Amino acid sequence: MDDAELRQVIANVRNGDIESFEKIVHRYQKSIFYYCYHMLGNYSEAEDMVQEVFLKAFRNLEQCNEEIPFGAWIYKIAYHQCIDMIRKRKLVKYLPFFYRDDKENKSVDQQIEAHYFDEHVHKAMMKLSVEERNLLILRCVQDKSYQEIGFILNQNSTNLRKKYERTAEKFRKYYAQVKGVEEVDVEQPSRFEKTFS
Structure with a gap:
């Protein structure tokens, strides 16, 4: 339709x-x-x-x-x-979530299916606030635009983009801590992908 x-x-x-x-x-x-x-x-x-x-x-x-x-x-x-x-x-408990960089072209569904039950992702998500988790879920899992997210959350889409970048950085930092690896570089999505292998 x-x-x-x-x-x-x-x-x-x-x-x-x-x-x-x-x-x-x-x-x-x-x-x-x-x-x-x-x-x-x-x-x-x-x-x-x-x-x-x-x-x-x-x-x-x-x-x-x-x-x-x-x-x-x-x-x-x-x-x-x-x-x-x-x-x-x-x-205070949420299901795991897989962070997806905007530069990646893979299907979100395939990424989630492949990594959904990653314990490290779950632990990293638990360190984020409800608002931060929701922003990542709407942007990365539901693949919503910043304009749509702005409407859903009653927030300015420009501010959301900045907030998303900060939240994604926090998630990568928390993920690296719980996984025990070097922090993931957003400029190199393939390297980030490898942390989920």
């Missing part, structure tokens, strides 16, 4: 064709699940959260601004739902 078709589906749902909302769920369900899974670190909680996200999206579809990409709007809902869950249970 392209953007024009998506806008039409949204219009149809707003006009009372409730069953068309299933098309929206079908388009975003998998990516929203992965996002919630990375944020919450629990499969069943992520499944429940996805249902909550789509329920909230359905109930608030009238408030969706057509000038904002629908994907960013629904990720913002997911972000707030996950943060609420984290606050409720005072979560």
Whole structure:
């Protein structure tokens, strides 16, 4: 479904064709699940959260601004739902995450699949704040633009780029500490890749 078709589906749902909302769920369900899974670190909680996200999206579809990409709007809902869950249970544990340099051209999914359960990545991520983890997840795992992330987090996209660079540097430093290797050089992604081998 392209953007024009998506806008039409949204219009149809707003006009009372409730069953068309299933098309929206079908388009975003998998990516929203992965996002919630990375944020919450629990499969069943992520499944429940996805249902909550789509329920909230359905109930608030009238408030969706057509000038904002629908994907960013629904990720913002997911972000707030996950943060609420984290606050409720005072979560300090997150699932591992693989840092990907912007210069790399490999598929994010392949990288995550290959390195997802790396204990060192998990430990390095645990040293980051919730906001820092979320920024890395949105940028590297979900492959969101800085503009989309800015909308989701209510922050300036230019500042986010700088914050991302600082956070990525912190992650590399923490990863090197827990792995017991030299700090990874961002200018040499192939060297960085080797630390995950």
